[in-house]
Amino acid sequence: MVWSVVPKSAVPDPLPRALADELVELVGEDGVITDPSRLLVYESDALTAYRYPPRAIVFPRNTEQAAGVLSALSSHSVAFVPRGAGTGLSGGALAVDGSVLVGTTRMNRILELDPVARVARVQAGVVNADLTAVARPHGLHYAPDPSSQSACTLGGNVAENAGGPHCLKYGVTSRWVTGLTLVLPDGRVTELGGWGKETSGLDLVGVVVGSEGCFGLVTEIEVRLLPTPASVRTLLAIFENVERAVAAVTDIIGSGLLPAALEIIDGETIRAVEASVFAAGYPVDAGAALVIEFDGTDAGLDSEAQRAEDCCLAAGAREVRRAGDDAEREALWKGRKKAFGAMGRIAPDLLVQDATVPRSKLPAVLHRIIEIGHQHGLRLANTFHAGDGNLHPKIIFDRRDPDQVARVEQASEEIMRVCVAAGGTITGEHGVGLDKRDYMTLVCSPVELGLMAGVKAVFDPRGLCNPGKVLPPVAEVGR
Amino acid sequence: MSVVSAAGLTSALHEILPRERVLNGEAAQRWGGSKRTPGVVVFPASTDEAARVLTRACEEGWTVEPAGSGTWLWSESAASPPDLVLSTSGMVRVVEYDPADLTVTAEAGITLSALASLITPQHQWLPLDPPGRSHSLGAVATTGVSGPLGASWGGPRDLVLGLRAVTGDGRPFSAGGRVVKNVAGFDLVRLLIGSRGTLAFVTEVTMRLSSLPEVDHTMLVRGDSLDELADAAARVCALSVTPAAVELLVREMPVGGRRMEAVLAVRVLGGRERVEAETAELRVSLADFGGLTRLAPEEADALWREVRHFEDGAELVLRLSINPARIGELIGFAQVLCSVGDGQCDSTRARLAVHAGTGVMRLAAPKLRVDAGWDERMDDLLGSLAERDGTLTVTRAPAPLRARLKGRDISVVNGELMSGLKAVFDPSGILSGGHR
Numbered sequence: 001m002v003w004s005v006v007p008k009s010a011v012p013d014p015l016p017r018a019l020a021d022e023l024v025e026l027v028g029e030d031g032v033i034t035d036p037s038r039l040l041v042y043e044s045d046a047l048t049a050y051r052y053p054p055r056a057i058v059f060p061r062n063t064e065q066a067a068g069v070l071s072a073l074s075s076h077s078v079a080f081v082p083r084g085a086g087t088g089l090s091g092g093a094l095a096v097d098g099s100v101l102v103g104t105t106r107m108n109r110i111l112e113l114d115p116v117a118r119v120a121r122v123q124a125g126v127v128n129a130d131l132t133a134v135a136r137p138h139g140l141h142y143a144p145d146p147s148s149q150s151a152c153t154l155g156g157n158v159a160e161n162a163g164g165p166h167c168l169k170y171g172v173t174s175r176w177v178t179g180l181t182l183v184l185p186d187g188r189v190t191e192l193g194g195w196g197k198e199t200s201g202l203d204l205v206g207v208v209v210g211s212e213g214c215f216g217l218v219t220e221i222e223v224r225l226l227p228t229p230a231s232v233r234t235l236l237a238i239f240e241n242v243e244r245a246v247a248a249v250t251d252i253i254g255s256g257l258l259p260a261a262l263e264i265i266d267g268e269t270i271r272a273v274e275a276s277v278f279a280a281g282y283p284v285d286a287g288a289a290l291v292i293e294f295d296g297t298d299a300g301l302d303s304e305a306q307r308a309e310d311c312c313l314a315a316g317a318r319e320v321r322r323a324g325d326d327a328e329r330e331a332l333w334k335g336r337k338k339a340f341g342a343m344g345r346i347a348p349d350l351l352v353q354d355a356t357v358p359r360s361k362l363p364a365v366l367h368r369i370i371e372i373g374h375q376h377g378l379r380l381a382n383t384f385h386a387g388d389g390n391l392h393p394k395i396i397f398d399r400r401d402p403d404q405v406a407r408v409e410q411a412s413e414e415i416m417r418v419c420v421a422a423g424g425t426i427t428g429e430h431g432v433g434l435d436k437r438d439y440m441t442l443v444c445s446p447v448e449l450g451l452m453a454g455v456k457a458v459f460d461p462r463g464l465c466n467p468g469k470v471l472p473p474v475a476e477v478g479r
Numbered sequence: 480m481s482v483v484s485a486a487g488l489t490s491a492l493h494e495i496l497p498r499e500r501v502l503n504g505e506a507a508q509r510w511g512g513s514k515r516t517p518g519v520v521v522f523p524a525s526t527d528e529a530a531r532v533l534t535r536a537c538e539e540g541w542t543v544e545p546a547g548s549g550t551w552l553w554s555e556s557a558a559s560p561p562d563l564v565l566s567t568s569g570m571v572r573v574v575e576y577d578p579a580d581l582t583v584t585a586e587a588g589i590t591l592s593a594l595a596s597l598i599t600p601q602h603q604w605l606p607l608d609p610p611g612r613s614h615s616l617g618a619v620a621t622t623g624v625s626g627p628l629g630a631s632w633g634g635p636r637d638l639v640l641g642l643r644a645v646t647g648d649g650r651p652f653s654a655g656g657r658v659v660k661n662v663a664g665f666d667l668v669r670l671l672i673g674s675r676g677t678l679a680f681v682t683e684v685t686m687r688l689s690s691l692p693e694v695d696h697t698m699l700v701r702g703d704s705l706d707e708l709a710d711a712a713a714r715v716c717a718l719s720v721t722p723a724a725v726e727l728l729v730r731e732m733p734v735g736g737r738r739m740e741a742v743l744a745v746r747v748l749g750g751r752e753r754v755e756a757e758t759a760e761l762r763v764s765l766a767d768f769g770g771l772t773r774l775a776p777e778e779a780d781a782l783w784r785e786v787r788h789f790e791d792g793a794e795l796v797l798r799l800s801i802n803p804a805r806i807g808e809l810i811g812f813a814q815v816l817c818s819v820g821d822g823q824c825d826s827t828r829a830r831l832a833v834h835a836g837t838g839v840m841r842l843a844a845p846k847l848r849v850d851a852g853w854d855e856r857m858d859d860l861l862g863s864l865a866e867r868d869g870t871l872t873v874t875r876a877p878a879p880l881r882a883r884l885k886g887r888d889i890s891v892v893n894g895e896l897m898s899g900l901k902a903v904f905d906p907s908g909i910l911s912g913g914h915r
Contacts, residue, residue: 116717117804139719161662172660174669175637190892196802196838200872201889202678202897203623206636206669210662227719250579256602256690297720299756300749356658360579389580390660428660436663443663447650452665454903458896470664 011036012055012098019076023058026068031059031106042101045088046148047435049349049399054095057083059106062123063181063189063219069102070217071187079464080185082213084125084156087148089352090433092159092212096468102217104155110134111220118225119178119195124155124218128162131223140225143170146429147337154221161210163429165261165336166293168387170226172429174209179222182208182215185465195222207455212431214466215459229260229295233305234323236332237312241287242266242382246362248290248315249386252308253359259308261293262387263336269343269381269394270335276345278338280331283319290317290386291336339383340394347379347396351408353415357424359389368418369393376407390428391419416442432470440472483541483562485518491539492521492563495531500524500569510549510564517544518562522569526643526651526682532565533680534649537907543647544911545676547588547615561912565680567617573597574683575657582640582657584685587617603688606632606723608783610790610832610841610874617681623673627724627746627786630836632689636672643683644671647905657685670900677911678904692748696758697779698771700743705733705814708743709807711768712835715745716803718764720757722836723748726786727810729831734818743835744782745771789832793843795876801869803838808867812860813842838869847877861887 015023015034023032033039034056043053055078060066073080083093083101095101107123110131114120115138122131128149132141145164146152152162158180163172170176179193193205208215239245245264252259265273267287274284282289290312294304309320323329343350357365366382369391373380379396395411397404416426420442427436440449453471457463485503492501502510502520510520523529536543544561548568567588574584578601585594590613594605608626609619620642625634632638641655654667671678702708708727715725724746733739745761747754762771774782790796801809810833817829829844861884864871870888873881886894901908 114804117802119802161666163660167660171633171637174666175633184892188892190890190896192893194868196800196805197868197870197888198798198800198839198872199673199870199888200886201893202900203636203669203673204893204896206672207666207900209669210666214665227721230719253581253690254579256693258690297753297756297760300752303752304750356660358577358580358582358657360577385660388660389658423657425656425658425661425663427663428658429662431662432664440664443656445652447646447652448654448664448667451646451652451667451903455665455667455670455900458899458903 012053015056015078015100016076019072019078020056022072023056023069026072027058027060027065031061033057042083042086042095045086045091045093047089047091049351050091050094050434052094052096054081054101055098057101057103059103061106063183066102066107066183066217066219067187067189070183070185073100074186074462074464077462077464079467081466082155082159082217084153084159085127085151087152088156088160088431088433089354090427090431090435092431092433092466092469094434096434099467104153104219107219113138115140117195119222120225121220121222122154123220124158125153128152128154128157135225136228139228141228142223143167143176143226144173147340154223155218158209158218158221159211159213160429160431163385163388163390165263165385168262168385169258169260174206176224177205177209177221178224180205180208180218181220183217183219185216185460185462193222195224212433212466212470214456214470216465231298231301232293232295232329233301234329234332235292235305235308236282236321237290237292237309237317238283238286238319239288239290239315239317242366243363244316245288245290246366246386248312248317249362250359251311251315252292253387255307255311257304257307259292259387260295261291262385263291264382264384264386265289265291265335265339266382268379269339269383272346272381273335273338273342276338276342278334278342280334280338282335289335291332336383343381343394343396347398349397349399351395351397351412352430353391353393353395353412354427354430355416355419355424356388356390356428357419357422359387361422361424362386362389365391365418365422365424369415372411372414372418376411378404378407378411388428389424413439434469437468437470438472440470483518483539488519488541488562491535492519492532495535496521496523496528507564510546510566517560517564520564520566522566524569526645529565529680529682530645530649530651533645533647536563536909537648540907540909542909542912545621545680547618548590548613550611550614550618567615567682570682578603580657581688581690582659582685583688584641584657584683585616586683587620587681588615590615591619598688599691602691604691605638605686606689607635607638608787610787612788612791616684616686620672620684621674621676621681625837627726627783627834629834629839630725631721631723636669638687639668639672639684640687641685642668642671642681644679644681646679647910648907655685659687675911677901679910694751694754695746695748695779696754697744697746697774697782698758698761699774700745700765700768700771702741702743702768705729705739705741705810706807707768708741709810711743711765712806712833713804714764715761716835718760720747720760722746722757722761725835727831727833727835728782728786729833732814732817732829732831734814786832789830789841790843790874793845793875795829795842795844795847795880796874797842797876798872798874799840799842799864799869801838801864801867803836805867806833806835806838806840809833809838809840809869812863813840816856816860817844818856841874847880
């Protein structure tokens with residue numbers, strides 16, 4: 001999607017009276033918003049470049065209400081878009097083409113937590129961090145930890161197959177989701193999967209996770225929980241440049257260590273963080289910082305941390321700090337976790353890229369990304385999940401300058417092309433949504449896009465569920 | 480029954496493939512079940528060749544059974560033998576292996592052992608131990624089956640990063656990629672994992688690898704009864720240490736007056752210090768079960784080989800699954816199912832391999848000669864499983880039993896979705912006997 005041609009917010013047509021009444025009957029007066037001024041809040045997600053005010057937003061409280069809502073919308077042939085907390089970074093939860101939003105935020109109950117079986121069943125609107133907070137007294141936690149975990153919902157995590165820093169060791173959302181309740185776009189309800197339920201059929205849970213809300217509305221999620229690691233060791237290594245930090249990461253992985261997280265923050269980001277209220281005490285003259293974390297049984301952690309420290313020093317780290325307690329650990333992480341927020345100080349707008357490359361290609365690709373920034377006269381900052389090869393270059397700009405916006409679009413596409421050419425992909429964890437829809441042709445052939453469209457049509461034959469997302473319009477596929 | 484003659488098929492295939500890649504007659508017999516022979520067995524050497532075969536098969540309406548080395552073949556599951564078996568055995572090249580990335584891409588016909596000999600010198604391994612011998616990477620991916628290591632590493636669905644495949648109407652496509660995180664588009668990889676050849680013919684697989692653990696220990700717990708061993712397994716699974724595998728292996732069930740022969744094996748791997756600490760914790764926890772005996776490396780190898788080959792030669796293989804916290808109940812069901820009716824039932828010779836960490840129990844019986852009470856006991860078992868949200872799937876069984884048990888775990892709506900998905904990939908329904 002090209003921003004410069006994104007239409008300005010247009011006020012969509014109001015809902016037909018009969019449908020609005022039906023929705024109110026299903027979820028109550030306070031569960032339906034149709035007032036255009038109140039709907040402005042829902043016109044974008046965390047990628048604020050796109051703005052599409054919805055015709056309405058409906059908040060069901062449970063599967064039954066959700067089924068009623070989708071059935072009513074379907075009978076009026078009105079399209080809908082599932083929406084969690086709106087923290088997505090790909091424009092996936094936007095109500096394009098006169099869609100109605102179906103919000104999950106009132107479906108926020110943890111329905112069951114079985115500490116013996118280590119599974120929980122939650123409604124889709126439960127916030128990621130809230131699940132871990134409830135599981136903690138049982139010595140358990142939910143592993144995927146996207147940076148927005150204090151706000152994002154598990155339903156949104158399922159839609160995007162969300163990752164997070166600790167997914168290096170534990171894997172992304174799809175690894176931990178065992179069952180789903182899915183309301184199909186025509187209002188039928190179906191149960192998929194279940195912990196301990198092998199199926200003789202196809203892995204429907206597997207294909208719905210990561211479907212970006214295009215196959216229906218997930219209302220309940222069953223997830224596996226993991227024992228909280230007995231101990232943690234966190235290190236922060238400071239380097240003169242990003243290349244050395246990447247070399248350290250390569251050595252650490254190559255030596256057979258499996259850290260829980262390996263995160264790189266570049267100098268530009270460090271300076272933004274240190275100048276902000278989130279200042280974490282990183283040296284502002286550093287070229288890069290590497291956060292390394294090991295967790296698990298206490299025995300052996302110290303020697304693993306020592307081996308990682310040795311790798312960093314061998315790669316030219318000028319300093320390696322170790323957290324002595326939880327407060328120090330939090331401080332070491334702060335520079336990484338608050339990187340996104342701190343960028344707000346530097347420029348009004350930020351484009352976060354999400355391409356992923358094979359780890360061995362990181363140095364070359366990073367070098368090219370920096371070059372691309374220079375060529376287009378743009379400021380770039382890099383923070384990334386180095387262990388996974390998942391890059392998050394951030395392009396800093398001001399949308400009021402149309403020339404800059406055009407250069408950002410150009411640079412963004414070039415970065416994706418470089419990553420794909422290196423054997424990578426255009427998105428590792430943020431999803432395609434509206435933002436990267438037109439770049440899907442970089443990674444998928446017309447046959448592949450056709451198969452994906454076919455799969456979507458099985459769940460959503462009338463095209464009423466999150467239209468216009470993930471797949472480019474048919475006419476674009478052959479280009 | 481197929482209407483196309485093997486001779487006609489063969490000459491048609493010779494038009495698109497070199498002669499040596501098409502087997503028929505006696506040479507094709509090994510690729511059939513005990514009583515059925517496919518018309519022709521075809522060994523494409525590339526994705527393009529496979530696409531040519533499938534395009535033609537789709538046009539002509541030939542039925543096709545995708546296969547690897549033939550060890551998990553259709554085995555009398557379909558009503559009639561396929562017109563042709565399409566095997567990946569001719570596709571065994573390694574496409575790309577960069578140890579620094581901890582990923583490998585290989586053609587689907589490569590065996591797990593061939594792959595191991597490539598990656599072991601780099602101190603890497605593929606933590607998968609599915610049942611069976613000499614199976615190909617493609618078969619592991621498309622059956623999606625995991626073994627004891629599934630408790631800690633997940634199964635193929637967690638380790639396969641990308642695939643290349645051909646649809647039932649001959650369209651080559653890729654899914655996923657070579658990176659460990661990839662959400663560009665819908666997840667066709669997971670759709671194909673476990674699809675058992677019903678959607679497409681997989682020609683290339685990219686796997687995520689791991690570093691070889693420094694230490695790999697297997698310990699045995701012995702018990703006087705299955706209940707006791709199941710309790711011990713449950714206790715291990717409740718600890719905060721997560722062993723790589725917790726396997727209850729029942730070689731002889733205590734039914735029909737026989738003496739139970741069973742062990743509980745716990746495998747712990749990783750760095751030396753960690754393994755030693757976790758082993759110590761296991762010892763303390765299992766003190767009242769008579770403690771742990773550590774196996775010598777060759778004994779451990781033999782044990783895990785036994786688990787892998789557990790299904791070899793069995794006429795009946797069932798996979799039962801349940802919430803792992805209820806694994807003891809599952810063992811109870813198996814005992815009832817295999818209890819003696821008239822004293823003549825060979826199903827009592829059944830053995831069990833229970834992956835305690837994932838709630839999966841495999842039941843294998845060398846011969847299935849059902850006694851009068853079998854049907855009733857099977858119905859009871861299915862009822863008890865359904866009440867507990869468990870499932871039963873058939874790995875291998877005679878056709879009538881298979882037909883009776885097929886798809887029972889699939890709801891009407893999900894069945895419709897699966898049929899719809901099948902039609903997207905295999906519009907004329909020629910793959911895998913038209914199974915979902």
